[in-house]
Amino acid sequence: MDWKTRLERLDRRIIFLVIFFAVLMPLFFPLGLSITPGPEATAFHAAIEALQPGDAVYLAADYDPGSLPELQPMLEAAIEQLCKKDVRIIAGSLWPACPPLVNRAFTQIAEGRFQKVYGTDYVNLGFKEGREVVMNQLGQSIRGVYPVDSAGAPIGDMPVMSGVDSYADIKLIVNVSAGYPGTKEWVQQVRSRYSIPIVAGCTAVSAPEYFPYFQSGQLSGLLGGLAGAAEYEVLVSGSGPAAKKMDAQSLGHIVIIGFILLGNLIYFLRSREGSVA
Amino acid sequence: MPELVGNTLAGLLTLAIFSFLYKDNVVYKFAEHLFVGLAAGYYVAFQYRTVFQPNLWDRLVAGDIVSFIPLALAILLFTRMLPSGQWLSRWPMGAMIGAYAGLQLIGFLQGDLIAQVQANILSVNTGSWVTNVNNFLLIVGVLTTLVYFFFSTEHKGAVGALSKAGIYFLMISFGASYGFTVMARMSLLIGRLEFLFGDWLHLL
Incomplete structure (x- = not known):
């Protein structure tokens, strides 16, 4: 033979x-291979850098543990940059298994490293069924869709929600998405209708589908898979869990x-x- | 201690799933069935607690009369199981399909069709030759790919040549998608290995 x-x-x-x-x-x-941030990750970083202290950001976390290795580093790096910018973070999810992952990132990054206070600097609204319907209703009233947070506490009196009740009061949507409902639906339902800037981090499988959105300006920044997460980590803090896996x-x-x-x-x-x- | 037990359980189940790579076996099947059963049970309980209870049950108990409409529609969905009353389930199905079709249609037209057509009306005289080449390739790629999917004319002569060019652009696109898919699967493997050798065995 x-x-x-x-x-x-x-x-x-x-x-x-x-x-x-x-x-x-x-x-x-x-091996210590170098990581050079591409234009998509650089734009993602720049969109958050342009925020002012006190601005409100909606963090749309739409994934589950199946995409944890790719998307959790993105979420953690995004929370880190948002905390550095001292903006208010309002997190919600259209995927049922996501809220505990968001809580974990908030506990580690916002509370653990930046001493941010729940209800004052950030809030986790939790899961809401309804997909595109929820995306549209948030444009009318966030309190109407989420009267209480993921733990059942009323959000009306929370300082983080002061002066915020619809997309008109939100400066940027940061979406971390593993599929449907996710980035595509946020662009179709919210970006085109409410003209609010969106940056997105997605799994590598779905990234090719979203590059046209970045090219057309419908997405202000895009992170595709572990490589995108690593590039973004380099911009935010020089290194991170995704960069180490590259x-x-x-x-x-x-x-x-x-x-x-x-x-x-x-x-x-x-x-x-x-x-x- | 609870973390050690949880990690050990997760580690053993991960190895059970990996054992399929050697060949199909009973340990793999056990882990697979356990996962499907647990996931199904978890999601039923989760949907009850986060959807049915707050959105319907609590409102009905509080005396919200309007909530009887979704309750009635939900009950009608189950008439599919009745031999003589199946047609009743078409009403809630119609309401759901109508609402979603309306939302999707507007979203697709505004977010995809119009915006993407606009994004492909590009100049090939921007002052930067790199941008000019990029824009030219993008325009040619879009047009030739569209020609490939135009079946009202036989793909011969000039149309055939354009169609063939469209196939090459599609091939490049599929290649890029395949590359990203490999990257995604590799990331999942790295995540599991990091768990096995880091979180579980503490060797990393």
Whole structure:
């Protein structure tokens, strides 16, 4: 059996094993590859930098634990930058499993690192069923949609909600989205109707669908997948959980590219031998 | 201690799911069924607590007469199970489909169709040759791809050539999507490995 036949019949589990170690090794021994922020991440960062202290931001967190590795670093970095800018954060979710993830990020970043106070500097309104209907109703009255926060406390008396009751009082929507309902619906239902600027962070799978929104100016900034999160972290604080994972991501990609090239090389050689139809 | 138990359980279940990569087995099936069952139970309870109770039940108990309308529509949905009264379920379905179709239609026209058409009316004489080339490629890509999806004329001659160019642009687009999908799946693997070797085994 020649080497081409051996490679053609290579057990797929060997490929899994190679990818496993390629991804694992950089977690133990970081390579320190450089990360250069692209225009999308730079625009995302600039949109938040343009906010003034005291401005109100709506943080639309629409994902679940299935997208945690990609999206939680984005959410944490966004909360960090918003806290640095001293703006008020009003968070809501259209995905039922998301509010605990938002609470975790608020506890770690807003409370733990910036000593922000719940109800004064930020609030988690929790989950609301209704998808696009909720997006539209928030434009009429946030208190009407969310009379109480995720813990059941009335939001009417909270200082963070002072002077804020619709999109007219919100300066920016920061959306972190894993699918439907998410970035696409925020652009379609809210950006076009209320002309409020939106920045979005999304999973890598859905990023190609949203690049046209950034190109057309419908999104003021866009973070696509772990790479987008890492670029944004570099801009916000120089490093972070996503940036640390990028070595593993890069090495994994190199291995996959190698396998694709090898597969094509063998296919090409077989074609020349006339054994591939 | 509760964290250690939780992490150990999550770690073992992760390994059980990974075992499918070797071959299908009973441990994998157990983890899969456990996940589906837990997720279904969690979401039923969650929907009851966050949707049904505050939006309907509490209002009915408080004497809100208007809330009887959604209650009646919700009950009508279950008439699909009646052999002779299935048609009644069309009313709530009609209300839901009508509302969502209206919302989606306006959103799509305003947010996608008009805005994206506007965004593709670009100048190829901007003063920057890089932007000019980018804009030119974008315009050619959009037009040739549209030609590929135009089936009222046979794809021969000039139309065929434009259609073929459209296929190449589509291929590049699919390639980019595939690359991003690989990146997403790789991120999930990194997340699990970080959990296994970091949060669970504390080796990282």
